[in-house]
Amino acid sequence: MIEALKEATVGSIQxxxxxxxxxxxxxxxxxxxxxxxxxxxxxxxxxxxxxxFGMKKESAFPLVIGIIIGLSYGAGIIFKAAKENKLSKKDLYLITYFLVAAHAVFEDTAIFAALGVSAVLLLSTRLTVAALFTFLASKFLKDLERGENNELTTKERI
Amino acid sequence: MALQTGSITLDTLKRGLKSGIDVTLQLAKVMIPIYFIVTLLKHTPVLGTIARLFAPFMRFFGLPGEAALVLVLGNLVNLYAAIGAIVSLSLSLKEIAILAIMLSFCHSLPVETALAKKIGLSAISVIAVRMALAVLSGLAFSILL
Incomplete structure (x- = not known):
């Protein structure tokens, strides 16, 4: 028992x-x-x-912010960008799909890299897979674009 | 809509240091209790039972049964909890890499699904996509690494 406590103390601090x-x-x-x-x-x-991905070029900003900084901060920026640049719902959904798969990538990668996993491998796999998935989703989400109201409804605003 | 336009000041460094320490503190807060719990479990038959129970499923990913604990904690709590479990179990580097890529795609489901829902995506589709990416990447890593 004492051994276990000692092991946990030393191990967790290290x-x-x-x-x-x-x-x-x-x-x-x-x-x-x-x-x-x-x-x-x-x-x-x-x-x-x-x-x-068939998105408006203004989508790049919230996407990059979300990828680098994270989802919770990214969500705020997404709403702001969507309102200011009139991003379509499809763009909004695609950004979010990309971000649920890959966000705060440097922080997450750093934590695993500290355990010895290759940072390059993790980061490149994550970004490539997220990009591939978003590309696929952009093909499937085609219909949403037509006749879609650009304004967010009140319910969808934070 | 630029975030800011300034240059590097002492304030930049302070904020950077603070956010780094914040992450470390958050990590410590979650990781230390998990580390203690898992280490204590290791000295009881509980961990062995969990390991045996999940071994048939985890085998697909080239992982030992007790790695299920890492995936459950990472998905229900957050990455820091998963890290706590990883470091207290004795896993090989390859096993950690497999868990890392799976968790990268799919973690902190309660909190992050709520965010995605706020933007307008359905919870089920987001969780399904993330789990699918985790399973596929886990399989790929276990075969290729």
Missing amino acids: SIKQISIIVIPIMLAMEILKDMGLLDRIANWFSPVVRI
Whole structure:
């Protein structure tokens, strides 16, 4: 019993140390990226990419923010972007499908990388699969686009 | 709609450090109790029973039965809980990689499904998509790695 408690104490403290060494620099780097205005630039690079999914180019911003920062913050930005840029419901759904599969990717990857898993493998698999799925979904969601009201109903606003 | 236009200041570094420490604290808060519980379970027959019960399903992914605990915690609670279980069980690097990709696609279902629902997607479709991606990627990793 004492052995188990000792094992858990030492083990959990070591694991947290191991993870914080990776996570803290990553979060610091992300804040620097944000303040350098790099997120906007990355979103610009993504404009041609979202065209492949048949989305308006303004969809790139909420998508990139969600991928990098996370879903809860991303959701707020999605609503704002949808309202300001009149994104279609289809675009909104596609962004959300992409994001439920891949969000806060640097944070999540850092945590697993701290345990020894290849960050490149995890990150590239996650983004590629999310992109493939979104592309497929963009084909299946075709009908939603036509005659769809762009305005969000009150119920759907946060 | 730019997030901000400023440059790097001391404030940037402070905020970055703070968010890094926040993540670490959140992690610690969830991970430490899970670590203790799983370590104690290891010294009882409970973990063995769970392992035997789930071994037939987890075998498909090249995982031992007790890895089911990791998937359940990751999906019902969050990634930090899953990490707590991963580090307290003795898993190989390949097993951790398989769990990592599965959990990457599918985790924190109660909280994140609620968010997706707010945007207008149906809960069932979101959960189905995420579970399908987790299963497929888990199978792929267990075969390819």
